[in-house]
Amino acid sequence: MTETTTRTAPDSGTEVTLPVHTDLLRLATAGSVDDGKSTLVGRLLHDTKSVLADQLDAVHRASADRGLTTPDLSLLVDGLRAEREQGITIDVAYRYFATPKRTFVLADTPGHVQYTRNTVTGASTAQLAVLLVDARKGVIEQTRRHAAVLALLGVPQLVLAVNKIDMVDFDEAVFTRIAAEFAEHAAALGYRDGTVVTVPVSALLGDNVVERSANTPWYHGPSLLEHLESVPVAPDPHDAPFRMPVQYVIRPRTAEYPDYRGYAGQVAAGVVAEGDEVVVLPAGVRTRVSKVDTPDGSKPRAAAGHSVTLLLADDLDISRGDLIAAVGSPPQLTDELDATVCWLAEKPLNPGAKVLVKHGTRTVQAIVTELSARFDEQQLSSVDNPDSLQLNEIGRVQLRTAEPLPIDEYAASRRTGSFLVIDPADGTTLAAGLIGVPLAPFAVSRETPAPGRPA
DSSP states (O other): OEEEEEEOOOOOEEEEEEEOOTEEEEEEEEEETTHHHHHHHHHHHHTTTSHHHHHHHHHHHHHHHTTSSSGGGGGGTTOHHHHHHSSOOOOOOEEEEEEEOOEEEEEEEOOOOGGHHHHHHHTOOOSSEEEEETTTTOOOOOHHHHHHHHHHOOOOEEEEEEEEEGGGGGGHHHHHHHHHHHEEEEHHOOOOSEEEEEEBBBBBTTTTTTBBOOTOTTTOOHHHHHHHHHHHHOOOOOTTEEEOOEEEEOOOOOSTTTTEEEEEEOBBEEEETTOOOEEEEEETTTEEEEEEEEETTTEEEEEOEEEEEEESSSOOOOHHHHHHHHHHHHHEEEEEEEEEEOOOSSSSSSSTEEEEEEEEEEEEEEEEEEEEEETTTTTTTEESSOOOOTTTTTEEEEEEEEEEEEEEOOTTTTTTEEEEOOOTTTTTTEEEEEEOOOOOOOOESSSSSTHHHHH
16 A cells, blocks of 8 residues: 655645655666676566566577577567667666565666666666676776766665676675675765665576575675665655646637646646646746646646646746746746756767757757866766866756756756757757756866876
């Protein structure tokens, strides 16, 4: 049964009973190429009996065609033809499974450096990330890069899965060394004691994935699934100020609904209720919510994550891209963005670049006015005033937008505190940006780059 909590909506002052959602865990996998992420996910699905019989039969046939004596469980996840041919994950694969204790939404993200942008996508909503390392290789460059990205995105819980432990003869010393090295790196990234758990696993054989393994008598912690079922999950931030980007304006103009004018979107943060006073940005006009429509009919209120159509007391000029927000705690309206970005494109970012910024449902023109720093996730340091940002690099940038945007700090609201940078020439995504996030509170600034890396 879903737990509930009673909260006071900050906009209306009314008490609202809302689900805590402690029975749902959103998680993502990350790690380097060939560390076994897809096999681990396939093992979780297989051993929790979350695979349909025809899917499993198809995997058995495909594995037999390859001359394998045991099923290749990664085929349960890697669905694209290119993924199967190359043996790597390219796209983010979302999988849903459940146990008697909890429901899971899992994003299996790519490990290749080329697809770091997809790792950012998959981890952007995660409450926990499972970061894999190969027991034979230990913590490598891509491990540190992914850990930095996860810390930047504010993923609160990490699991380091030391995979292929069978390939090092279940050696306790190997596991202990890797766990200690990663713990030091995670602590430098800001992860506190208790937020990082390390588990020795064999995704191929199933050791410590669902059931604890007799092959690791020296390990006294939970299996991976046991930890996923019991890790505390923070409730959704229903007590944050209300935010809803307008996705679509609904005007049926039919005989049944001749005067209906609704503003559809997904509640990005907080709670909205009938009678709440709201402000529409960027115009800044105020009105009240007269009705909250949902796919299941009219409701007295709706919370973050719900898709709704709001009817307002006044006829206003509102269109896609506008933001409906709480009057008492409105976002900042500004045309100057100071943000941390993860650069996701092959071509570099240079000062003066003209780009598009997509914030919520609004897209505006912008110019990069300054590159103030670049973060070195390997050395946990930053370089001041770099000439450019290259593929997969993280940096601090300033942008000036052609129109003011209603923004929040990322720490206060993930949805309205983040944005995408888009190439105006072809519409490709260039970067993911986080507003107000320090480049790295753990980074030591330096004026000269690390050895072997030009400024």
